[in-house]
Amino acid sequence: MQKLDIYRTYSLLIATLLITIVLSISIGSVIIYPKDIFFSLLTLIPFFDYQADISESLTVIINQLRLPRILLAGIVGFSIALSGATFQAIFKNPLADPYLIGAASGSALGATIVLMLIGPIILMQISILPLASFLGGVIAVGITVMISFSSRSMSSNTLILSGIAVGALANAITSLIIISSDPDVRPLLSWLLGSFNTANWDEVLITIPYVLISTILLFRYRRIMNIIQSSDSEAQLVGVEVNKTKYILILISTLLTAIAVSVSGIIGFIGLVAPHAVRLIWGYDYKYLIPFSALLGSIILILADTIGRTILYPQELPVGVITAFIGAPFFIFLIIKGRSSFYG
């Protein structure tokens, strides 16, 4: 890409993201004008002690409900798209996504165990669900990597196959627990479907450092991701420590996935749709694929969540349902166009 195009694309995506955020804040039970959003946001600045001339419930809706929810959706979309693009680079498989190597199933199992066997415990105002799902995700991916490692070659196929096996096992255990546990499965179902209804500032603030660190680390590997698009041996021939690199990338993207799953549940398709759309429009270079996918993932998920919370208001529609409605047709389009087979 030419330098001018790059700057143009960055500005386009960032501007779209900001417009999406403002638009999403204004839509809901009440339409809020940008002017009120601006004044309401001013009250958030510490030590500024600004008193906005708007009703308290409007301030609550902007500052406590819509803003943290939109930011969390943006962060989760960013994370899932980022780890989706990374998994696709590692496995050289355009269909690889954060849920392929057991990360999401493991996270769901972790949360299920806590929710069904212990109950939704809230310690110091923070649900222990995220922690449980994070541990579940890391353990599942750990087992996946261990299985593929014990088969000596860490090829894409062994990893994907053991990921599918571990994911299926985790899903089976989840079903088992649901079936043989307390009758009230609604909380779990709503969590599994993915929702930002209970998003709050704590979740936003907890996820930011993880996502920031993971993003910085992944950005450092963009050039290497390009190189491993050739074969493993070709990458090794130019001095890439292929296995070590793959472990590091898998670990970081699993961390991103688990963080996303832990605060939002299972939200499909973003990890596939965002990187693919970027490839269609801006090409295959991971230098740009990584940041553009992340920004686009943010935009798509914020829009999807905004649709989910407004279309049947006051009823909440799980955001995973909306992303599936966007993602499935997009994929059918890709299949028909035959562009998804670019890896040969």
Next chain:
Amino acid sequence: MDEKCILKINHVTSFLGSTKVLDNVSLDIKPGTLNGLIGVNGSGKTSLINTINGLIKPTEGSLDIDDLSLDSIPDKDIAKLIATVPQNPTNMLGFSCLDVVLMGRNPYIPIGGWPNGSDIDIAYQSMKSTGVDQFAKRTLDTLSGGEIQRVFIAKGLAQGTGILLLDEPIANLDISYQIQIMDILLSLVHEQNFTIITSLHDINLASLYCDNLIVIDKGAIVKTGPPSGIIEKDFIQSIFGNRLDVIRNPEDNRSIIIPKSIN
């Protein structure tokens, strides 16, 4: 002759899975020479190349580069000493030739870094050496087979090594492109003092261009030396079968191999 050997292979045995692919191979390669590796399919040409470049770790024996044991060198640094152009490299769709050649600079760029000006200069020089600098901004899928092969040789050159290994660089190319590639290899040896080991199917081209031929059969080295001592009827028939004849080219008096006539 106490000319130093740039590459010494001492009694190397290596396995692929449970199959023995190299059996007690010893070899001395002198700097600034073009060495042709010949043998039938499955004789171990690719395995020898991949044992030299470190993709296959030998179970016995040792390899020395400039008197330095390859064992003691981390994988990442081997890429600064030996460059390899594999057979059928992955066609990096969507990447420009410059992008691909710059990947050869990876050993010199830290993980978080990007190629700098001198990396790009080296990439252009490498492309110039193989005559593809005019394609720098084009993507690989717009090039012909011979042009793509020259891009991948340029990628190997960009690694800045003294040794260049090539695995069947002229397979699947028209004869004119085959000669073009061999000319490039020869000029690299003569003008840039590269040491090249290349496996070749075409024994005549091998004997025409190479300083040395290395004949490998069933994982063992059968014979090495200048082509004149290798292209000899009984020996060639023992390796490649008795349907071959060796005749002399009346123009330059060189031995060439031709298939025997059918009756």
Next chain:
Amino acid sequence: MKTRFTFMITMMFFLLSCSLMEDSNEAQAVNFNVQDSNGQTILFESHPEKMVVYDAAAVEILLAMGEENKIIATHEFVELPENSSPIQRVGDAFNVNYEKVVELDPDLFFVFYDTFTKELEDLGIKVLYLNSLDSDLEDIRAHIKIWGLITGNDEGVEKLIETFDNKLNAVTDTIPTASTKPTVYYHTFDYWTPGGDTLIGNIFELLNTDMVSQNLSGYNQISLEEIVAKDPEYIFTDEWGIDQIKSEQALQSVSAIKNNQVYVLQNGSLSIASHNIVLAIEEISNIIYE
């Protein structure tokens, strides 16, 4: 979603002609029909003596009628009063141990949702399926009457309904009919809340309150914005939801939370559709109107 299930009960008592005869000592055969929630008519030729009752509400009703001897089994999640004798369990709410059921050979298997009906019937077991999830108080009354019909315990059922009605009237008499209704929100974990057409919705309507989720149908996840906008004065929930609702940052400005009006019901549950629900109604009425 269907607004309301109304159960059509057709009762047909056919006293055999022998009642006209002198010999009235002979065992009286009975014949009656009950229509299930699928609209099918279930014919009874005698009062079942051995019943598997797969529903907490029905167990409560039978216990109150003194018919506990006829319950030979139930499911894991049915809680029994402390002083009652234990009942065998043949599965949890989502599974039935069919082999066990066949072995017990019940005269009737009662279930409040449709999952096991076909399998049980294929095994030759008489099944009665009556939905109690989306009902109203009238349905509860009807259900109790059906149990009177099934057990033949007319006296027990009359007493139960009388007590139920008396208590309910006592509560409804104290409810003010003011036009400004108090706003309430019924919370379960992750904001899955019953809509206006559910049993709980009907109860809050009876209590002359304005439920936040009044306009929703069935059980849905409700938007937190709606709770903030409607600003409920009272929140009722269960032990699962109490911590979540109280600690929700965005809801701290809601009146019920600000004024500490968040309650977990102590006497009976709103989600078990038995006569005991009147205790829960009484408790809510006391909280709101006293």
